[in-house]
Every structure is written in structure tokens, then in C-alpha cells.
Amino acid sequence: MSTILAVEGVTAGYGDATVLFDVSCTVAAGEIVAVVGANGAGKTTLLSTIAGLVPARAGRIAFRGEDITGRPAHWRPAHGLALVAEGGRLFPFMSVEENLLLGAYAPRGRAVLKERLEEVMAVFPILRERREQAAGKLSGGERQMVAIARALMCRPDLLMLDEPSVGLSPLMVGRVFEIVERLARREGLTVVLVEQNVTEALTVADRAYVLDHGHIVRGGPAAALRGEREIQEAYMGL
Structure with a gap:
């Protein structure tokens, strides 16, 4: 690949x-690539830097072969x-x-606005039922679905998710991860998943990186990392 x-x-x-x-x-x-680690490891900062919200002080970020290190944050959703x-x-x-419509501000989303709205509501049928409801009155799981669906409105090539399971019930956590896996396996979306729920993240991911105090300390197939005793003891409570 x-x-x-x-x-x-x-x-x-x-x-x-x-x-x-x-x-x-x-x-x-x-791919689905997970980035796991403890609180304060730098996981959110990594995603924010890739997204252009935090400037890189050194190094390079390339997206589809193009150096985007200096590109502004608003440029990135417009380009996938x-x-x-x-x-x-x-x-x-x-x-x-x-x-949801706010997610389609970029030209690649506006060009097929109605079609894209129908597509994301097909992925999240509950949102069709709730389409007129104020977002603040939704359950935590429903709000997370709206957030993911809004990002999908710009038709991204790569979707980054920062702690999608935070505050959700176990049932909704399973539902969110099921949707993430469906988007990657059935629709070909590339996903970077930052998650403290290491067990779930390493179950759904193809590969994973372990971030510790701002350093990548491990990386490899998610299944292999999930089976390592050191990872289980440090992050999975086993």
C-alpha cells in the first residue's frame, strides 16, 4: 500500500x-493506525500538529507525497x-x-452536498431521525457520531480521531469502533486513531505506535503489540 x-x-x-x-x-x-499512550504522552499534540493547529518546530509532514508542514489548518480539510x-x-x-452542513464548507464537500449528506446519514441512521434536534440535546454517543459525520462531509482521504470513546458507555464505545472499522474496511477511508482505550484501539487497528513522553517508543502490527506482556501491563490493565 x-x-x-x-x-x-x-x-x-x-x-x-x-x-x-x-x-x-x-x-x-x-489503514487504521492507532496511536496509544498514557495521559500527557503527546497524542493530541501529534494530531494537532498534523492538522496544522500546532506548528511543527522541526521536521516535516507529507500528505500524499506533498510537504504540508507550513500549510494553514483550514487548507487541510479542503484537501482531504x-x-x-x-x-x-x-x-x-x-x-x-x-x-453537518458546516463540515462541507470546502469545495470538495460543497460540490456534492446533498449526496454527501445522504451518504453520511446512511452510515449514521440515527442522525436522520435527529436531524432537526439541537446537537446539545443529544446523548454523548450521538454527539460523537455527529462529530465524525461532520468530518466526513468534506469527503476526506484521511480521518484523524482524537479519543472518540471518551465519556461514552461501553455499548456506545463498541458502536463507535464498529463504525470506524466499517469506514476503513468497506469504504476505503484511512484512519489515524488516538485512543486511551488501548484494548479496543489495538483490536480495530492494522498497525500502532506507542507514544511515551513525546517519543515514539514502539511501533508495529497492532495484533503483535496487543500480545506483548509489556504493553498489556502498561496500558491494558492485564
Whole structure:
């Protein structure tokens, strides 16, 4: 499979604090790649740097072979790279449909707006029922579905998900991961998944990286990492 995303020696942080140190990782088209680690490991900062929300202080980010390191954040969804932030960050007083339409502001989404809206509602049938309801009145699981669906409205080639299971019931966690796997396996979407629920993440992912204090310390097939005693003891509570 061809590489769709390459992070090469990236260092990044906030103010005087450096959070990521010389981080390198790759994602192939059609893969689900998990990034796991403890709180404060730098997982969200990695996604934010790829998304252009945090500038890289050193290194390079390439998307579909193009250096996008200096590209602004708003350029990236318009060219196929979408981020679902932790908690979804919906507009609570707007309806489900209005939130979804905001995801189609980029030309690649606007060009097929009605068709894309129908496609995402086919993936998330509950949103069709809730389309006129205020997003703030949805359950946690439903809000997460709206957030993912909104990102899909711009027809991304690569979808980044930051902690999609946070605050959800076990039943909804399973449903969200089922949807993520369906998007990758059946629709060919490439997914980068940052997740503290290491067991679920390593079950659904093809490959995974372990981030610890801003450094990539392990990487490889997700199934192999899931079976390692060190990973089980450190991150899976086994």
C-alpha cells in the first residue's frame, strides 16, 4: 500500500514547553493506525500538529507525497485531511443537520452536498431521525457520531480521531469502533486513531505506535503489540 501520510522527525509544543521530540511515523492508504499512550504522552499534540493547529518546530509532514508542514489548518480539510477533536466540539444550539452542513464548507464537500449528506446519514441512521434536534440535546454517543459525520462531509482521504470513546458507555464505545472499522474496511477511508482505550484501539487497528513522553517508543502490527506482556501491563490493565 502507498504511504498517504508521513511524519518525519517532528518536534512541536506550546510556548516554552516541547511536547513532541523527533517523532516519525507513517500511515498507508486504507489503514487504521492507532496511536496509544498514557495521559500527557503527546497524542493530541501529534494530531494537532498534523492538522496544522500546532506548528511543527522541526521536521516535516507529507500528505500524499506533498510537504504540508507550513500549510494553514483550514487548507487541510479542503484537501482531504480531517480531524475530529476530543469531545467533538459541536455547536450545541445548532441542529444536527446544521452542524453537518458546516463540515462541507470546502469545495470538495460543497460540490456534492446533498449526496454527501445522504451518504453520511446512511452510515449514521440515527442522525436522520435527529436531524432537526439541537446537537446539545443529544446523548454523548450521538454527539460523537455527529462529530465524525461532520468530518466526513468534506469527503476526506484521511480521518484523524482524537479519543472518540471518551465519556461514552461501553455499548456506545463498541458502536463507535464498529463504525470506524466499517469506514476503513468497506469504504476505503484511512484512519489515524488516538485512543486511551488501548484494548479496543489495538483490536480495530492494522498497525500502532506507542507514544511515551513525546517519543515514539514502539511501533508495529497492532495484533503483535496487543500480545506483548509489556504493553498489556502498561496500558491494558492485564
